[in-house]
Amino acid sequence: MTEVFERLSGLDRLVHEPARLAVLTALSVCRKADFMYLLRLTGLSRGNLSTHLSKLEAGGLVRVEKRFVGRKPNTLLALTRKGERAIESHWRRLDELRADSRQWSPAADEKKGESE
């Protein structure tokens, strides 16, 4: 099944990018977290985290809720239903692809790439 590698090379970049993978994974455990918390958690810069979150919001994976705590602004993040499914299935896909690639045999594919 050579299709394994096609699926590997076609992984969803919105989810796969390391910083976003970290944010989504954290939120999948956390349920909700605020901006400053994610900042410390991931070690990203403010600007960087901000743009990643915008992308996740644009993709419909994360819900952004702005509010005030005392007199200070506070941005609360949570996965949408779609986001939950996305991160969960991304990890599952990685597991599967890894497992499949292990038991894949090049010789079983019609055209081999030389063993010299």
Next chain:
Amino acid sequence: MTEVFERLSGLDRLVHEPARLAVLTALSVCRKADFMYLLRLTGLSRGNLSTHLSKLEAGGLVRVEKRFVGRKPNTLLALTRKGERAIESHWRRLDELRADSRQWSPAADEKKGESE
């Protein structure tokens, strides 16, 4: 251990990028494969595969061996020792991070991100 997410967001992009993850994973099973074989395997375009391979070579993860088969040029790819270690440890790291994140508890970290 919040460090899990720092490590997640700091994954090596050279290895993590989907197309290259596919190529490296295939080569780790294959030992050697030629350009056209990887092309079919991954479903990438020629140009795209070529530049990804150049990057992997520049990073010292892949060895490129050009030769002729009959009268036709043929490019043979294989992991370097460094490449073997890189792909193997990348998958292992993903496994670990995934597992760690599962048993991570937000509440255990000093500052919580709101559960409202």
Next chain:
DNA sequence: CATACTAGTTTGCAACACAAACTTTAGATC
């Protein structure tokens, strides 16, 4: 009033992923 801090957002830039166009050599056709 000014100065500093907090909580983000916007901007500018270098690096990237991708396909289209190009290169080079070989074989087929006239």
Next chain:
DNA sequence: GATCTAAAGTTTGTGTTGCAAACTAGTATG
């Protein structure tokens, strides 16, 4: 032997990305 097609890659052009530095807006402090 000139012309065409194909194979096997590489280079180029372009839109996108990831990133930190610079900016913004509101609050607190001297």
